[in-house]
Amino acid sequence: MTASSRQFAPHFTDQEDMHNRPKVFVTRNIPSAGLAKIQAATTCEVWPERMPPSPDVLAEKASGCDGVLTLLSDRIDADFFDAVGSQLKVVSNFAVGYNNIDVAEATKRGIVVGNTPDVLTDATADIAVALMLAAGRCLREGLENVVRKEWQTWEPMEFIGQDLSGKTLGIVGMGRIGHATAKRCHFGWGMNVIYTSRSDKPESDSELGASRVTFEQLLADSDFISVHTDLNPETSKMFDSAAFSGMKSNAVFVNTARGGVVDQDALQKALTNGEIFAAGLDVTEPEPLPDDSPLRDLPNCFILPHIGSGTVKSRDAMAEIAADNLLAGLEGKPLRHQVTA
Numbered sequence: 001m002t003a004s005s006r007q008f009a010p011h012f013t014d015q016e017d018m019h020n021r022p023k024v025f026v027t028r029n030i031p032s033a034g035l036a037k038i039q040a041a042t043t044c045e046v047w048p049e050r051m052p053p054s055p056d057v058l059a060e061k062a063s064g065c066d067g068v069l070t071l072l073s074d075r076i077d078a079d080f081f082d083a084v085g086s087q088l089k090v091v092s093n094f095a096v097g098y099n100n101i102d103v104a105e106a107t108k109r110g111i112v113v114g115n116t117p118d119v120l121t122d123a124t125a126d127i128a129v130a131l132m133l134a135a136g137r138c139l140r141e142g143l144e145n146v147v148r149k150e151w152q153t154w155e156p157m158e159f160i161g162q163d164l165s166g167k168t169l170g171i172v173g174m175g176r177i178g179h180a181t182a183k184r185c186h187f188g189w190g191m192n193v194i195y196t197s198r199s200d201k202p203e204s205d206s207e208l209g210a211s212r213v214t215f216e217q218l219l220a221d222s223d224f225i226s227v228h229t230d231l232n233p234e235t236s237k238m239f240d241s242a243a244f245s246g247m248k249s250n251a252v253f254v255n256t257a258r259g260g261v262v263d264q265d266a267l268q269k270a271l272t273n274g275e276i277f278a279a280g281l282d283v284t285e286p287e288p289l290p291d292d293s294p295l296r297d298l299p300n301c302f303i304l305p306h307i308g309s310g311t312v313k314s315r316d317a318m319a320e321i322a323a324d325n326l327l328a329g330l331e332g333k334p335l336r337h338q339v340t341a
């Protein structure tokens with residue numbers, strides 16, 4: 001048992017009446033590093049299926065609960081709060097992003113909301129770099145060529161991509177994951193880093209020689225653009241047709257943040273018309289993309305099924321923090337990571 005779990009585990013014993021335990025609903029199976037803690041301290045129902053519960057089923061299952069542990073695919077809003085009843089104390093999101101939760105509405109009702117920052121920063125930055133390489137170096141076309149048995153010979157004029165070395169990387173949203181991505185690219189490939197942010201980032205400036213620029217300048221100067229903002233009203237669809245037409249024709253666009261920051265029709269046009277070179281996406285809107293989404297078929301669009309935080313270490317640590325947040329909220333104690341509106 002870690003120090004943090006000791007701190008947050010409510011003091012229930014086996015002898016204690018199960019009915020006195022707080023009631024919680026966990027909307028999907030999560031690593032036992034967190035789930036075991038929750039099961040030891042609460043009366044807990046875990047949604048057993050691979051697909052998320054529908055909003056109606058989610059509300060029904062959470063009804064009468066003191067706490068819920070949610071995923072980024074669960075919408076937690078006023079309708080949900082109305083449906084589940086006034087005893088709900090805490091919503092613990094198994095993610096750092098919490099755009100699926102109406103935090104203002106939760107706060108108004110005295111419900112605390114937790115998230116899982118930091119422990120997935122490196123894993124997600126690694127996927128951002130993987131996407132830069134995959135999209136920039138035509139890995140989809142190369143792989144499909146091999147899988148379809150079209151590989152005939154060494155091709156001097158095919159599968160020609162973009163170098164990272166010495167190029168300019170534009171980070172949109174220089175937060176935890178933005179900085180970690182920039183660090184990899186600056187020290188790994190000697191990339192020049194520019195960024196947009198809501199405030200100056202002196203640590204990124206001094207550690208990486210980075211400079212804060214306007215959004216328009218970032219679009220115009222970057223060879224690689226990597227998005228790391230949270231999804232909020234300001235960032236929603238910030239990558240529209242004007243943004244893509246402001247980019248270099250060799251630009252590689254990478255998004256590991258949220259699909260909602262991109263106008264996907266505009267992205268599809270930019271990729272088809274050669275306005276930009278390629279895109280690498282770990283996130284889309286919706287997830288999954290519809291089967292007939294044209295983005296699925298574009299050879300210069302490399303799409304992953306939202307796996308940024310998908311390492312054993314990150315997911316275990318996320319589960320532990322999410323469990324600690326949930327148990328702390330049930331006891332009315334401060335959460336390890338609480339978010340505010």
Ligand SMILES: NC(=O)C1=CN([C@@H]2O[C@H](COP(=O)(O)OP(=O)(O)OC[C@H]3O[C@@H](n4cnc5c(N)ncnc54)[C@H](O)[C@@H]3O)[C@@H](O)[C@H]2O)C=CC1
Pocket residue numbers: 096097098117118120121124172173174175176177178196197198199228229230231232234235256257258282283306307308309310
């Ligand atoms: N693909 C994946 O599996 C994962 C995706 N994410 C996404 O990445 C996001 C970022 O995570 P962190 O770096 O931990 O969060 P963070 O809060 O450290 O960084 C977000 C940054 O974006 C900035 N920002 C917000 N609005 C902006 C705007 N209009 N223009 C420029 N910058 C703006 C914020 O000031 C902040 O510095 C999460 O909110 C989540 O949506 C996070 C983890 C895994």
Ligand SMILES: O=C(O)C(=O)CO
Pocket residue numbers: 072094095096097098120308309
């Ligand atoms: O944590 C997040 O916000 C994710 O997108 C998945 O880890």
